[in-house]
Structure formats: C-alpha cells, structure tokens
Amino acid sequence: MLGWALTFLVIALIAGILGFGGIAGAAAGIAKIIFFIFIVLLVISVLAGALRGRKPKM
Numbered sequence: 001m002l003g004w005a006l007t008f009l010v011i012a013l014i015a016g017i018l019g020f021g022g023i024a025g026a027a028a029g030i031a032k033i034i035f036f037i038f039i040v041l042l043v044i045s046v047l048a049g050a051l052r053g054r055k056p057k058m
Contacts, residue, residue, distance in 0.1 A: 005034040
C-alpha cells in the first residue's frame with residue numbers, strides 16, 4: 001500500500017512539473033489518503049502484535 005502511495009506521489013510530481021494542475025492535485029490527494037490508511041493499518045498491526053505478546057518484525 002505504501003508503494004501505491006509513492007506511485008501516486010510520483011505521478012502528482014510529474015503532472016505538476018508538466019503543468020497539469022487538476023491531475024496533480026487529484027494524484028496528490030489520492031497519495032495522501034493511501035498514505036494515511038497505511039499509517040493507520042501499521043499502528044493497528046503493531047498494537048495487535050503487542051497485545052499478543054509477539055515482538056514486532058522490523
């Protein structure tokens with residue numbers, strides 16, 4: 001999921017450089033949403049692992 005967020009970020013940067021404001025804004029918005037979903041799922045995963053007594057794999 002983090003890969004998708006980075007992909008949309010790159011699309012937004014390229015579109016912004018080329019002057020496609022609408023596409024850049026949409027891609028940046030999608031990247032932000034996916035990134036925050038990733039962060040929430042990461043926190044839930046870490047908390048679930050801590051509650052089970054397992055050490056996080058990093």
